[in-house]
Amino acid sequence: xxxxxxxxxxxxxxxxxxxxxxxxxxxxxxxxxxxxxxxxxxxxxxxxxxxxxxxxxxxxxxxxxxxxxxxxxxxxxxxxxxxxxxxxxxxxxxxxxxxxxxxxxxxxxxxxxxxxxxxxxxxxxxxxxxxxxxxxxxxxxxxxxxxxxxxxxxxxxxxxxxxxxxxxxxxxxxxxxxxxxxxxxxxxxxxxxxxxxxxxxxxxxxxxxxxxxxxxxxxxxxxxxxxxxxxxxxxxxxxxxxxxxxxxxxxxxxxxxxxxxxxxxxxxxxxxxxxxxxxxxxxxxxxxxxxxxxxxxxxxxxxxxxxxxxxxxxxxxxxxxxxxxxxxxxxxxxxxxxxxxxxxxxxxxxxxxxxxxxxxxxxxxxxxxxxxxxxxxxxxxxxxxxxxxxxxxxxxxxxxxxxxxxxxxxxxxxxxxxxxxxxxxxxxxxxxxxxxxxxxxxxxxxxxxxxxxxxxxxxxxxxxxxxxxxxxxxxxxx
Numbered sequence: 501x502x503x504x505x506x507x508x509x510x511x512x513x514x515x516x517x518x519x520x521x522x523x524x525x526x527x528x529x530x531x532x533x534x535x536x537x538x539x540x541x542x543x544x545x546x547x548x549x550x551x552x553x554x555x556x557x558x559x560x561x562x563x564x565x566x567x568x569x570x571x572x573x574x575x576x577x578x579x580x581x582x583x584x585x586x587x588x589x590x591x592x593x594x595x596x597x598x599x600x601x602x603x604x605x606x607x608x609x610x611x612x613x614x615x616x617x618x619x620x621x622x623x624x625x626x627x628x629x630x631x632x633x634x635x636x637x638x639x640x641x642x643x644x645x646x647x648x649x650x651x652x653x654x655x656x657x658x659x660x661x662x663x664x665x666x667x668x669x670x671x672x673x674x675x676x677x678x679x680x681x682x683x684x685x686x687x688x689x690x691x692x693x694x695x696x697x698x699x700x701x702x703x704x705x706x707x708x709x710x711x712x713x714x715x716x717x718x719x720x721x722x723x724x725x726x727x728x729x730x731x732x733x734x735x736x737x738x739x740x741x742x743x744x745x746x747x748x749x750x751x752x753x754x755x756x757x758x759x760x761x762x763x764x765x766x767x768x769x770x771x772x773x774x775x776x777x778x779x780x781x782x783x784x785x786x787x788x789x790x791x792x793x794x795x796x797x798x799x800x801x802x803x804x805x806x807x808x809x810x811x812x813x814x815x816x817x818x819x820x821x822x823x824x825x826x827x828x829x830x831x832x833x834x835x836x837x838x839x840x841x842x843x844x845x846x847x848x849x850x851x852x853x854x855x856x857x858x859x860x861x862x863x864x865x866x867x868x869x870x871x872x873x874x875x876x877x878x879x880x881x882x883x884x885x886x887x888x889x890x891x892x893x894x895x896x897x898x899x900x901x902x903x904x905x906x907x908x909x910x911x912x913x914x915x916x917x918x919x920x921x922x923x924x925x926x927x928x929x930x931x932x933x934x935x936x937x938x939x940x941x942x943x944x945x946x947x948x949x950x951x952x953x954x955x956x957x958x959x960x961x962x963x964x965x966x967x968x969x970x971x972x973x974x975x976x977x978x
Contacts, residue, residue, distance in 0.1 A: 503640065503641065503642050503643060504529075504642075504643045504644070505528075505529050505530060505531045505616075505642060505643070505644045505645070506523070506528035506529045506530065506644070506645050506646065506841075507519075507520070507523045507528050507529070507530045507531075507644060507645070507646045507647070507648060507838070507841060508530075508531050508532075508533065508622075508630045508642050508644035508646075508647050508648070509523075509530065509531070509532040509533065509647075509648045509650055510532075510533050510622035510623075510624065510630065510647070510648070510649050510650060510651055510786065511532075511533070511534065511547065511622070511649070511650035511651040511652055511818070512532050512533075512534035512536070512545040512546065512547060512606065512617075512650075513546065513547020513548060513549055513550075513650060513652045513818065513819075513827075513830065514546075514547060514549045514550075514818065514827040514828075514830045514831045514834070515547075515650040515652070515817040515818030515819075515830035515831060515833055515834045516532060516534070516547065516648065516650030516651075516652075516817070516818070516834065517532060517545055517546065517547075517606050517609075517610070517834075518830075518831040518834040518835060519648050519650060519817060519833075519834030519835070519837055519838045520532040520610070520613075520615045520648075520834075520838075521609055521610070521613050521615060522834065522835045522838035522839065523838040523841060523842070524613040524614050524615045525613060526838060526839065526841075526842040527842075528838075528841070528842065529616075530614070530615045530616065531615070531616040531617075531618050531642060531644075532610065532615055532616070532617055532618065533618045533619075533620060533621075533622035533630065533632055533642075534617070534618075534619065534622075535619065535620055535621045535622070536551065537635075538551065538599075538600075538603065539596065543617075543619045544603045545603050545606040545607055545610070545617070546599075546602060546603040546606050547652050548652055548653065548654075549827040550599060550602045550603050550606070551599060551603060552671070552672040552675060553671070553827075554827050555598060555599055555602055556595045556596075556598070556599050556675050557671075557675060557692075557695055557696065557699075557858070558858055559594060559595040559598050559599075560591065560595055560675060560699045561695060561698065561699055561858055561859075561860075563586075563591045563594065563595075564591075564698070564699045564700075564702040564703050565702060565860050567584070567586045567702060567703060568702035568703075568860075570584055571584050573897060576897055577897070586680075586703060588677070588678060588679055588680065588703075589678065592675075592676070592678070595675070618632055618640075618642075619634055619635070620632040620633050620634040620635070620640075621633045621785070622651075622786075623785060623786060623787070623788060624647055624649065624786065624787045624788060624791045624793065624814065625641075625788045625790075625791055626788060626790045626791050626792065628643070628644050628645070628646070628647050628811075628813055628814060629641055629642065629643055629644070630642040630643075630644060630647060631788075645813060646813045646814070646815070646841050647813065647814045647815070648814075648815045648816070648817060648834070648837055648838075649783075649786060649787070649793070649801060649809070649814065649815065649816040649817070649820055650816070650817050650818050650820070650830070650834065651781075651782050651783060651786050651820055652782050652818060652819045652820065652830075653779040653780055653781055653782050653818075653819035653820070653825055654779060654780065654782045655670035655671050655672070655775070655776070655778075655779055656775075656777050656778045656779060656780050657670070657775065658687070658745070658775060658777055660745050660746055660747045660748060660758075661687060661745060661747075661748045661757075661773060661775050662748075663775065664750055664755075666772075667750055667753065667754075667755050667771075667772060667773065668748060668750070668755055668772075668773045668775065669772065669773070669774055669775070670774070670775050670776070671692050671696060671774070671776055673774075674696045674699075674700075674772075674774045674776075675696075677700070677772065680700060680703045680704050680705050681700060681705045681770070681771040681772040682705065682706065682771050683705065683706045683708075683769070683770045683771050683772075684697070684700050684701075684705040684706065684707045684708070684770055684771065684772050684773075684774070685707075685708050685709075685710065685755070685757050685768065685770040685772070685773040685774070686707060686708070686709045686710065686773075686774045686776060687710050687745050687757075687773070687774065687775050687776060687777055688709075688710070688711065688775070688776035688777040688778065689709045689710075689711035689713075689716060689717070689739055689741075690717075690776065690777075690778065691855075691857045692776040692778075693709060693711075693774065693776035693777075694709070694717075694732065694737075694857060694859050695857065695858055695859055696774055696776060697709050697737055697774070698732075698735075698737070698859045698860065701735065701736055701737055706736075706738075707736070707737050707738065708738045708740065708768060708770070709737060709738065709739045709740065710740055710743040710744075710745050710757070710759055711739065711740065711741050711742070711743060712742070712743065712744045712745075713741065713742070714741050714742040715741065716728070716729045716739065716741060717729075717857075717863075719855065720855075720857075720863060720865060720869065720918070721865060721869035721870055721871070721904060721916070721918040722869070722870065722871050723870065723884075723902075723904060723918075724863060724865065724869075724902075724904065724918045724919070724920050727901060727902065727920050728857075728859075728863055728920055731861065731900060731901070731920070732859070740759075740761060741761075742761050742762055743759045743760070743761040744759060744760050744761070745757055745758070745759045746758045746759060746760060746765075748773065753771075754769050754770065754771055755769070755770050755771075755772075755773045756768070756769045756770075757769070757770065757773060779819065779825050780798060780799065781795075781798065781799045781800045781801070781819055781820045781821075782799075782819070782820070783795060783799040783800075783801060783820055784799070786820075787801075791811065791814075792810060792811045792814075793809045793810055793811055793814060793816075794809070794810040799820075800820065800821065800822065801816040801820045801821050802821075803815070803816045803817075803821040803822065805847070805848075805850075806836065806837070806840055806847065807821060807833050807836065807837050815837045815841075817830060817833035817834050817837055818830030818833060818834070821833075823850060823853070824853055824855065826853065826855065828853070828854070829850075829853045832848055833848060836848045849936065851867065852866055852867065852932050852935055852936055853866070854866040854925070854928050854929060854932050856924070856925040856928070858925075861898070861900055861901050861920055861921045861922060861924065862919075862920070862921070862922070862923070862924035862925055863919070863920045863924055864918075864919050864924040864925045864927070864928035865916065865917065865918040865919070865928060866916065866917050866928050866929075866931055866932040866935065867906070867914070867915050867916035867917060867931075867932075867935055868906070868915050868916045869906070869916055869918060870882060870904075870906055870916075873906065873915060873916070878908065878915070879908070879909040879910060880906050880907065880908060880909055880915065881906075881907050881908075881909045881912075881941070881965045881966065882904065882905070882906050882907075882965065883904070883905045883906075883907075883941065883960075883961045883962060883963065883964030883965035883966075883969065884902055884903070884904045884905075884961060884964060885902060885903050885957050885958075885960040885961040885964055885969060885971075885972055886899075886901070886902045886957075886972065887899050887900060887901050887902060887903075887921045887922065887954070887957055888900075889960075889971050889972050890952075890954060890956055890957045890960075890971075891951075891952040891956075892952040892953050892954050892956070893921065893922050893954050893957070895952070896922065898921065898922035898954075900920075900921060901919070901920040901921025901922070901924070902919070902920060902921060902957075902961075903917070903918075903919050903921070903927060903957040903958050903960075903961040904916075904917070904918040904919070904961060905917055905931070905941055905944070905958070905961040905962045905964070905965050906918075906965075907940065907941040907965045911940070912940040912941050912942055912965070912966070913938060913939070913940055914931065914934060914935050914939050914940065914941055914944065914962070915935075917930075917931030917932070917935070917958070919957075919958075921954070921957070922954050923954050923955075926955075927954065927955060927957065927958050930955065930958055931944075931958060941962045941963075941965035941966060942962075942966065944958065944959065944962035945959065945962045945963040945965075945966070945968060947959065960972065
């Protein structure tokens, strides 16, 4: 077998494996290098997302929600439940089975598309050569016309809360609790912290979330974030804003967290503590010093709008470059790079990358929020429609939340769609499709939406932008 390839990809996460498959579809000879080892001691493709991120966390989110809904929400439908319990072991086994199904699926896709799967640690050398070191220390050198760096990210660790056995854990460890903690602390009220905190709160844990910032969910629209804070608080999540963790102390299998907030220095004791303060690019030992690839002090690789690095023929995609650390953003970058290597003029619209928080209710958005647009001096019209006025949502007992559509006041072009409520991710994706084609609020308002569906909330919010909503009082009329 020749060790010369058209494309060598380092990393088989959502960016890397997608880039490898697309490049192979375009007729190139492709190898993908991955070192991750699963629970069975064998190589596992799919990166953080499939193994310890997006997929397993959603499995637990769904399992925990079904339990919570059966316990707390069935009565309104006239369904009585008694003696409910949850088998945590079985829940985790289901999660692991789903992970194995999808990681195995990537392996099958590599075979189907002719991608050479290489196990080991990949490192870019000068001259677009890739050094691969396997588990036994054996080194192989691959030569490539093009190299794609897609090594992903890892959780950020903080000095005040060093990871300790199964008591202080990161997002990966939080997926493996074998029993429900009586008291659970979470450092970080971002997407990961809120999702993981929600899982264990639904299953019965008392959950306290520490957020150093004074504002909740800073990336979200202010109106949506305020609604989310109110909703999560009602669900029993104790969210302490402006709370900076200063230290931890483990005694008798419990951890005492020291923190400061508006009331001064305080302490709380927990059975488990999750550190979820974000992620950082995983680029240690990825690039040789003489390879010529530039990166900043945080290990983020400098890349242009098309993911090209400072070395011609070397690209970087996903969490190792600028932008949001989201699997779908990473995958689309992988496709873009593969197609550009093949000579296509593909580009990616970074302004329309949706964000989703998979709590219940879901929170999602695409485009800009109201505070961003006002800060930029853009004159806007805003339409809001509550799910409480949507027949399908009410029938499903999912009447909380709203859809918010923001449009340019002069052109009526939709600049942002923000949702908290049922099927938020799907509704925002509808908005993203329209925005990709330059939709106006009027365009969305003129479309026929099925009745009864939660999608009608997007329709009514778009109508409300110009004061034309039918099923809610308008702020203004035209």
